[in-house]
Amino acid sequence: MKANIVTLPGDGIGPEIVTSAVNILKEIAKIYNHDFSFEEHLIGGAAIDATGNPLPKQTLLACQKADAVLLGAVGGPKWAHLSNVRPEQGLLALRKALNLFANIRPIHTYDALLSLSSLKEEKIKGVDFIFVRELTGGAYFGKKTRTEKTATDETLYTVEEIERVSRKAFELAHTRRKHLTSVDKANVLETSRLWRETISQVAQDYPDVKLEHQLVDSMAMMLLINPAHYDVIVTENLFGDILTDECAALSGSLGLLPSASLGKESIGLYEPIHGSAPDIAGKNIANPIGTILSVSLLLQYSLGLVNEAIQIEKAVNLLTQHGPLTADLGGNAYTTEITKAVINNLHR
Numbered sequence: 001m002k003a004n005i006v007t008l009p010g011d012g013i014g015p016e017i018v019t020s021a022v023n024i025l026k027e028i029a030k031i032y033n034h035d036f037s038f039e040e041h042l043i044g045g046a047a048i049d050a051t052g053n054p055l056p057k058q059t060l061l062a063c064q065k066a067d068a069v070l071l072g073a074v075g076g077p078k079w080a081h082l083s084n085v086r087p088e089q090g091l092l093a094l095r096k097a098l099n100l101f102a103n104i105r106p107i108h109t110y111d112a113l114l115s116l117s118s119l120k121e122e123k124i125k126g127v128d129f130i131f132v133r134e135l136t137g138g139a140y141f142g143k144k145t146r147t148e149k150t151a152t153d154e155t156l157y158t159v160e161e162i163e164r165v166s167r168k169a170f171e172l173a174h175t176r177r178k179h180l181t182s183v184d185k186a187n188v189l190e191t192s193r194l195w196r197e198t199i200s201q202v203a204q205d206y207p208d209v210k211l212e213h214q215l216v217d218s219m220a221m222m223l224l225i226n227p228a229h230y231d232v233i234v235t236e237n238l239f240g241d242i243l244t245d246e247c248a249a250l251s252g253s254l255g256l257l258p259s260a261s262l263g264k265e266s267i268g269l270y271e272p273i274h275g276s277a278p279d280i281a282g283k284n285i286a287n288p289i290g291t292i293l294s295v296s297l298l299l300q301y302s303l304g305l306v307n308e309a310i311q312i313e314k315a316v317n318l319l320t321q322h323g324p325l326t327a328d329l330g331g332n333a334y335t336t337e338i339t340k341a342v343i344n345n346l347h348r
């Protein structure tokens, strides 16, 4: 298969982890006889430095023409003082421009890494659920105001926005254990009441999926005390951002978690859920697994290469069993050593 993949390394550890994941894609292309071409573009702080714009026109145009987009991370202390232009705006603008309203974040634990979690092994063994985070609405994209002494971030959701992301979640649940948890704050927020009404309506089209509602504050606790209960979880943009980082406590490191951002069109954006990790950038010690697994999602969702996607998951599983591991997982391996080990595992 021929595919044109745009890479957006971005800032901090972004270039290191994207290089690793691209090497995995190149190996997959070699083994399975695919013709993948790669085109690298600027985003985030690196783009601000070069052009003044966190999402240069050229980058957006390339993404719109690509078969899939692979992103590292954006942001860092170098740009934190800027008030009018921020690296993070580049990523948000890209998600919006590509209409990527559903952010899929799979969370599962690895038997070989159970002891790394601060939670009890018997609680997290076998945990396997998927977050569907709404990605182009809510407080992130509402009207913002600022005076010297006040600030507002409007949270706006339309029925249409809630419906389309709900359908994605129901469809996913339908292919799995048929259990969907919708997370909101309907006891306080009007947007959450609309969310709950709308998803309850959509539920009528999916009679085989069991829908339950959970308030976000208690959900934050439930995820830690009974994570095995969940199958698919759908929630608004901000709640999904926060709860998925919390889930890193289940799998053992934020560096393990991948994501796929999808819309109605076939173009998808793939990125680990973590950030640019400025504290470890440039040292060749970042964990590339979240990005490598994002490439697995890319192969599955954008290119339909399900077997290749599974082979990457298997190679990562072997890595968790036999090492080597990066420092966040208690090891001392370099990023580049992980890349090599995953490539070796692809041949086992």
Ligand code: NAD
Binding pocket: 013, 072, 073, 074, 075, 076, 077, 088, 091, 254, 255, 256, 271, 272, 273, 274, 275, 276, 277, 278, 279, 280, 285, 286, 287, 288, 290, 328
């Ligand atoms: P972060 O996710 O960058 O880092 C949090 C902690 O996790 C740090 O200790 C870091 O070293 C560690 N960590 C993260 N990824 C790791 C990896 N792959 N391997 C090993 N350790 C890893 O979050 P933060 O420090 O709150 O944010 C730093 C910057 O990243 C901010 O500018 C933020 O806006 C940005 N950010 C970007 C994205 C993105 O581009 N998608 C996501 C989240 C945060």
Ligand code: IPM
Binding pocket: 074, 075, 088, 091, 092, 241, 273, 275
């Ligand atoms: C993420 C990040 C982004 C978000 C930031 C960098 C805009 O935290 O992808 O989870 O909040 O969506």
Ligand code: MN
Binding pocket: 241, 242, 245, 273
């Ligand atoms: Mn986040």
